Amino acid sequence: MISRQSLVISASTTALALLLVYAGVADRGERAAAAPPPPPPPKGAPPAPVGSPPGPVNNKPVTTTTTTTITPPSLGTPTLGLGTFTDPSGQETSLNESASATLSNPFFHALGTNGRACASCHKEDQGWSITPAAIQALFKSTDGLDPLFSTVDGSNSPNAPVATLTEREAAYSELLNKGLIRIGLPIPSNAQFTLASVNDPYKFASASELSLFRRPLPATNLSFLSTVMFDGRFTVTGDSIANDLALQAVNAVSTHEQGTTTPTSEEIAEIVDFETTDFTAQSFDNTAGLLDINNADGGPYVLSQQPFTLGENTPFSASFTPDVFTIYDDWTALPLGAKSAVTPTAAEQSIARGEQIFDTRPFTISGVPGLNDVINRPSFVGTCTTCHNSTNVGDHSSVVYIDLGLTDPGRITPDLPQYTLKNKATGAIRVTSDPGRALVTGQWSDIGKFKVPTLRGLAARAPYFHNGFAPDVNSVIAFYNQRFQIGFSPQEQTDLANFLKSL
Numbered sequence: 001m002i003s004r005q006s007l008v009i010s011a012s013t014t015a016l017a018l019l020l021v022y023a024g025v026a027d028r029g030e031r032a033a034a035a036p037p038p039p040p041p042p043k044g045a046p047p048a049p050v051g052s053p054p055g056p057v058n059n060k061p062v063t064t065t066t067t068t069t070i071t072p073p074s075l076g077t078p079t080l081g082l083g084t085f086t087d088p089s090g091q092e093t094s095l096n097e098s099a100s101a102t103l104s105n106p107f108f109h110a111l112g113t114n115g116r117a118c119a120s121c122h123k124e125d126q127g128w129s130i131t132p133a134a135i136q137a138l139f140k141s142t143d144g145l146d147p148l149f150s151t152v153d154g155s156n157s158p159n160a161p162v163a164t165l166t167e168r169e170a171a172y173s174e175l176l177n178k179g180l181i182r183i184g185l186p187i188p189s190n191a192q193f194t195l196a197s198v199n200d201p202y203k204f205a206s207a208s209e210l211s212l213f214r215r216p217l218p219a220t221n222l223s224f225l226s227t228v229m230f231d232g233r234f235t236v237t238g239d240s241i242a243n244d245l246a247l248q249a250v251n252a253v254s255t256h257e258q259g260t261t262t263p264t265s266e267e268i269a270e271i272v273d274f275e276t277t278d279f280t281a282q283s284f285d286n287t288a289g290l291l292d293i294n295n296a297d298g299g300p301y302v303l304s305q306q307p308f309t310l311g312e313n314t315p316f317s318a319s320f321t322p323d324v325f326t327i328y329d330d331w332t333a334l335p336l337g338a339k340s341a342v343t344p345t346a347a348e349q350s351i352a353r354g355e356q357i358f359d360t361r362p363f364t365i366s367g368v369p370g371l372n373d374v375i376n377r378p379s380f381v382g383t384c385t386t387c388h389n390s391t392n393v394g395d396h397s398s399v400v401y402i403d404l405g406l407t408d409p410g411r412i413t414p415d416l417p418q419y420t421l422k423n424k425a426t427g428a429i430r431v432t433s434d435p436g437r438a439l440v441t442g443q444w445s446d447i448g449k450f451k452v453p454t455l456r457g458l459a460a461r462a463p464y465f466h467n468g469f470a471p472d473v474n475s476v477i478a479f480y481n482q483r484f485q486i487g488f489s490p491q492e493q494t495d496l497a498n499f500l501k502s503l
């Protein structure tokens with residue numbers, strides 16, 4: 001049992017570590033002005049030091065890998081604007097060169113009444129989401145009394161008793177086991193359906209507030225978004241993503257942080273600036289090593305240079321290309337990856353094969369509401385990039401919501417509520433654990449639809465999908481293999497997993 005004393009110390013140590021990372025960012029301007037020009041980057045260097053002009057993408061000198069044992073880079077000395085953290089398959093790095101990227105940004109401060117900040121659920125060392133292992137450690141070190149453990153949306157029901165440790169363990173089980181937050185949303189008054197019945201193991205949900213258990217989406221790489229939130233509820237047609245993010249932040253303060261006053265427009269602007277200038281990617285893989293050497297374009301620096309325009313790669317348009325990810329092209333075994341002067345290692349080649357599988361491995365896509373019905377093609381041959389199509393990021397480049405069947409009865413785990421919805425016009429019945437987009441539009445046809453999330457920085461933020469259905473990338477691949485009858489070979493699954501973990 002960890003004592004209160006050590007809890008205080010460890011909490012402040014963590015804060016200090018974060019502060020160190022951001023302290024560098026904070027006074028970046030002055031230091032960059034005063035400092036002599038930085039030396040040329042070493043082999044497998046982190047992103048170019050702040051102050052030097054960004055080098056052209058894909059024009060890095062060819063470097064060679066000579067070592068066989070791979071030692072992760074030390075985490076001891078944070079570089080300016082750069083925070084690197086260990087994750088289950090290596091290291092992930094965030095890069096933020098904006099002046100707003102300091103610990104004084106309101107993102108890191110409690111703006112409401114319950115002591116939580118945005119950073120309570122969007123943590124840099126967890127891919128700007130939160131993960132069950134870290135949540136459990138926080139629960140243990142605080143006896144479940146950290147502000148994260150608040151009944152407003154941290155517990156399975158707002159009415160759950162939390163007076164004793166045992167009660168808290170039970171009350172916060174979705175958060176502890178799967179990193180899920182309870183989003184409470186009503187059935188809209190104009191909905192084409194009613195709630196015929198509800199089976200909520202936690203005895204709270206009703207038509208006026210359904211309990212929807214969802215993962216915190218990563219609060220990074222947001223400049224690439226086409227929609228905000230899993231159900232797009234803060235996406236206003238014709239508005240910029242920055243405006244959508246401002247709406248989202250105001251709402252997050254009043255809901256998650258139980259704010260009683262609206263944050264100032266300056267605070268919101270600072271949060272949005274921070275969010276849209278933050279770039280996060282896997283930078284080191286335990287097996288392949290650094291992900292930006294030998295001409296590869298992994299890590300956050302190249303990502304920060306990646307252009308994005310809404311609708312840039314819409315499937316079935318004349319300009320659509322399935323060749324969405326090109327990060328590891330040059331790790332393809334020679335002679336294909338002929339740009340590289342050295343033969344990529346076996347681990348590097350596996351990642352490159354995984355990228356090719358993601359871009360080009362064909363399978364039949366049928367019965368996907370939001371896709372097949374919209375284009376009026378009940379079945380067609382596509383790839384992972386039919387849906388994950390924004391260049392080198394992997395969300396959907398246009399505004400689209402898709403039902404993969406993750407909320408259908410066959411896949412609802414017993415810990416999640418089940419809602420039986422009834423179509424007002426036809427009397428048709430549909431059972432779901434989360435109506436998704438339908439709670440925003442009220443449309444029957446939108447039940448079970450969610451946005452396609454970005455895929456960079458995946459390794460640090462398991463479990464995956466809106467409801468944490470997949471505990472790891474292998475389970476994601478197993479889901480798709482089964483859902484679309486893809487028939488991946490074991491080697492294909494390994495390669496694809498290695499690629500996803502290197503994003």
Ligand code: HEC
Pocket residue numbers: 107116117118119120121122153181183214215216217218219222225227228229230231245248249250252253256257271275
């Ligand atoms: C209690 C946990 C919690 C807190 C605190 C919290 N969030 Fe979130 N955040 C979530 C969850 C859960 C989602 C996904 C909800 C959904 O899609 O319905 C989310 C989604 C987001 C998204 C959407 C990203 C995307 O890809 O669409 C942004 C942006 C975001 N949060 C920013 C913030 C900001 C800014 C704050 C502070 C003002 C904040 N969050 C506070 C849990 C939290």
Ligand code: HEC
Pocket residue numbers: 358365368371382383384385386387388402403404406450451452453454455458463464465466467476477480496500
């Ligand atoms: C028909 C469209 C479609 C196809 C094809 C598709 N995806 Fe997805 N993907 C989605 C949607 C929609 C989500 C979000 C679903 C949810 O959370 O409910 C998603 C989520 C994911 C996630 C989880 C991201 C996160 O942050 O939780 C991963 C990883 C992923 N997909 C990988 C793949 C791979 C690998 C393939 C190819 C084998 C693939 N996808 C094919 C639509 C698609």
